[in-house]
Amino acid sequence: MNEPLFSRILVANRGEIAVRVIRACRELGIESVAVYSEPDRLAPHVMQADLSVPIGPARAAESYLDAERLIEAARRTGAEAVHPGYGFLAESAGFSRALEEAGLVFIGPPPDAIEAMGDKTRARDLMTAAGVPVIPGSVAIAGVEEAERAADQIGFPLILKAAAGGGGKGMRVVQQPGELASALDRARSEAEQAFGDGRVYLERFLERPRHIEIQILADTHGVGVHLGERECSIQRRHQKLIEEAPSPIVDAELRQHMGRVALEAASAVGYEGAGTVEFLFADGDFFFLEMNTRIQVEHPVTEMVTGVDLVHEQIRVAAGIPLSWRPEASWPWGHSIECRISGEDPFSGFLPSSGRISELESPGGPGVRWDSGISAGFEVGLHYDPLLAKLVVHGADREQAIRRMSRALGELHIGGVTTTQPFHRAVMQERDFLAGELSIRYVEDHPALLDGPDADTLQAAAIAAVLLEEERRDTPAVPGGRVDGRFRRGRLSGWQRAIGSGASGWTEPS
Amino acid sequence: MRYFVERAGQRLEVEATESGVRIAETELNAHIESVPGSQRRHLRIGERGVALAAQRAGDDWIVRIGGRLLRLTVEDERTHLIRELAPAHGQGAVDEVRAPMAGLILRVEVAEGQHVEAGAGLVVVEAMKMENELRAEAGGIVERIAVEEGQAVNPGDLLITFAGDDR
Numbered sequence: 151m152n153e154p155l156f157s158r159i160l161v162a163n164r165g166e167i168a169v170r171v172i173r174a175c176r177e178l179g180i181e182s183v184a185v186y187s188e189p190d191r192l193a194p195h196v197m198q199a200d201l202s203v204p205i206g207p208a209r210a211a212e213s214y215l216d217a218e219r220l221i222e223a224a225r226r227t228g229a230e231a232v233h234p235g236y237g238f239l240a241e242s243a244g245f246s247r248a249l250e251e252a253g254l255v256f257i258g259p260p261p262d263a264i265e266a267m268g269d270k271t272r273a274r275d276l277m278t279a280a281g282v283p284v285i286p287g288s289v290a291i292a293g294v295e296e297a298e299r300a301a302d303q304i305g306f307p308l309i310l311k312a313a314a315g316g317g318g319k320g321m322r323v324v325q326q327p328g329e330l331a332s333a334l335d336r337a338r339s340e341a342e343q344a345f346g347d348g349r350v351y352l353e354r355f356l357e358r359p360r361h362i363e364i365q366i367l368a369d370t371h372g373v374g375v376h377l378g379e380r381e382c383s384i385q386r387r388h389q390k391l392i393e394e395a396p397s398p399i400v401d402a403e404l405r406q407h408m409g410r411v412a413l414e415a416a417s418a419v420g421y422e423g424a425g426t427v428e429f430l431f432a433d434g435d436f437f438f439l440e441m442n443t444r445i446q447v448e449h450p451v452t453e454m455v456t457g458v459d460l461v462h463e464q465i466r467v468a469a470g471i472p473l474s475w476r477p478e479a480s481w482p483w484g485h486s487i488e489c490r491i492s493g494e495d496p497f498s499g500f501l502p503s504s505g506r507i508s509e510l511e512s513p514g515g516p517g518v519r520w521d522s523g524i525s526a527g528f529e530v531g532l533h534y535d536p537l538l539a540k541l542v543v544h545g546a547d548r549e550q551a552i553r554r555m556s557r558a559l560g561e562l563h564i565g566g567v568t569t570t571q572p573f574h575r576a577v578m579q580e581r582d583f584l585a586g587e588l589s590i591r592y593v594e595d596h597p598a599l600l601d602g603p604d605a606d607t608l609q610a611a612a613i614a615a616v617l618l619e620e621e622r623r624d625t626p627a628v629p630g631g632r633v634d635g636r637f638r639r640g641r642l643s644g645w646q647r648a649i650g651s652g653a654s655g656w657t658e659p660s
Numbered sequence: 661m662r663y664f665v666e667r668a669g670q671r672l673e674v675e676a677t678e679s680g681v682r683i684a685e686t687e688l689n690a691h692i693e694s695v696p697g698s699q700r701r702h703l704r705i706g707e708r709g710v711a712l713a714a715q716r717a718g719d720d721w722i723v724r725i726g727g728r729l730l731r732l733t734v735e736d737e738r739t740h741l742i743r744e745l746a747p748a749h750g751q752g753a754v755d756e757v758r759a760p761m762a763g764l765i766l767r768v769e770v771a772e773g774q775h776v777e778a779g780a781g782l783v784v785v786e787a788m789k790m791e792n793e794l795r796a797e798a799g800g801i802v803e804r805i806a807v808e809e810g811q812a813v814n815p816g817d818l819l820i821t822f823a824g825d826d827r
Contacts, residue, residue, distance in 0.1 A: 501761045502787050532762050565699055565713050571727030610710045612665040613681050614703045615721040615732040616674040617692040
């Protein structure tokens with residue numbers, strides 16, 4: 151509170167990350183400015199911010215992705231800095247430059263660093279030059295013949311990735327030469343659509359690697375630190391579902407080694423601010439995957455095991471303040487797990503679901519953190535990322551953290567939208583997960599996670615349904631409207647009657 | 661009254677009694693109470709409590725338990741018997757593919773009159789910035805394509821009808 155940071159920050163995002171940044175602003179005594187598209191006008195991030203500005207219709211291209219409108223909103227409200235969150239314009243060097251030209255501070259790395267890491271083939275070359283291990287792969291390719299030649303050298307299985315992208319879009323695994331042409335087609339079309347750049351490259355595909363990433367933080371005075379790793383192996387179609395810190399297989403020595411390599415990777419592009427260097431880990435080796443030049447969805451697990459508030463630090467670094475602390479030898483403290491609660495139906499191939507959040511009860515109690523972008527009454531549409539909230543726990547060790555997550559998931563109740571909650575509950579009891587035996591194929595290797603409900607659950611549901619059906623049939627017709635489901639077999643207690651009788655003048659059936 | 665409760669091919673017989681239910685010869689003391697103004701219910705089986713949410717949808721009950729949605733068809737004995745005795749219908753050779761989610765039709769990968777094998781890609785629907793390919797569950801002949809590329813669809817919208825063959 152004693153250092154002058156900013157007086158007002160515009161948060162160029164929505165959902166849980168916008169809420170997260172607004173919370174940090176409030177804690178630092180900084181006013182926050184929310185921006186919102188038309189359907190988001192009553193979203194939690196808008197309700198919680200000090201100021202808010204409408205920026206357009208639902209379509210992201212005309213709202214959250216429209217740099218001009220965002221800059222105009224910042225001007226109008228006198229914001230001095232812009233926090234981009236993740237997704238949308240968080241990794242747009244053009245947006246960062248446009249802010250600079252408008253005299254605004256971009257809370258993130260320099261545009262050159264974004265560009266260097268954003269172009270995946272260029273990033274690979276830079277990393278190779280910096281001595282960071284990378285997976286064997288090709289340069290960006292344009293045509294099928296070129297892809298076939300590259301595939302001959304790399305071998306199968308291989309993976310196609312968008313040169314301009316991340317987050318799973320435009321990625322395709324190719325098992326055999328015969329599948330290459332059609333996979334290339336689809337990957338390029340997805341890449342073109344998601345990033346406006348259809349270039350893809352090929353890479354050797356590791357069968358069962360783990361996804362382990364290092365959180366780094368660098369100030370504008372040449373000091374960089376790492377905050378240890380997160381393991382994010384539980385993914386589906388390259389979208390992370392569950393993350394934890396520390397990784398069950400990383401020891402202190404490996405942590406320091408990976409941390410040093412991550413800092414080398416970051417310094418090779420002149421990085422400033424918070425960033426994440428992602429690695430694939432297999433058989434004791436780790437390979438650079440990509441660097442995410444922004445705050446990540448899963449940053450809370452690192453916060454839980456280090457006590458560092460990464461968003462506070464992002465804001466401090468952007469204000470030019472030197473890092474005033476160094477990593478603690480005692481890190482990581484205990485164990486933290488995050489489950490992403492998404493509006494997706496795990497039992498129907500994780501298809502997106504939408505609807506109005508009719509009811510919301512969030513978990514609490516010791517060691518529980520609930521980072522949410524939803525509230526009761528809020529309409530979940532299909533315009534944006536399906537992530538609704540993140541449930542994060544902290545425990546003394548991994549076992550306690552897992553038990554705590556299981557307990558907290560049991561307390562969570564979201565009505566109106568189908569979510570990934572039951573998937574997470576199943577994982578928290580699965581043997582390989584409990585043993586820490588993870589790989590990025592975990593979900594496909596454990597199809598039983600998506601099995602039908604156990605016998606007890608089904609029986610309880612059936613009993614409930616029958617009792618409710620009996621109740622419904624026995625409910626007397628009430629003048630002025632039906633009173634639903636509050637009576638059992640016509641025998642009413644005084645309490646039920648007081649609550650249930652919106653209309654007067656009817657008598658208890660004998 | 662006796663009820664047949666069905667979910668995804670699984671069936672339970674549950675008899676409602678004065679004090680609760682009888683399942684497979686076992687008497688269970690069971691009550692359910694609703695939290696006023698909400699879908700929240702508290703089921704008590706003996707002294708054991710189960711927090712859940714329930715909502716009626718058409719003729720079914722949708723029960724949310726542990727975040728999991730279970731759609732249960734609850735039929736009383738009489739209705740059940742009548743339906744069992746009635747002749748089966750709606751089992752023609754025509755089959756349909758409907759949109760499983762809201763999204764945008766990116767590509768239609770088949771043509772009317774085309775014969776497709778089981779597993780063949782039919783339509784690519786974009787939702788949440790991901791491309792989702794719908795595949796044929798069985799082989800057959802594409803009779804009609806009800807959508808075109810670029811069209812927005814809602815869950816349940818008809819996309820393709822099939823005729824004959826291995827169906």
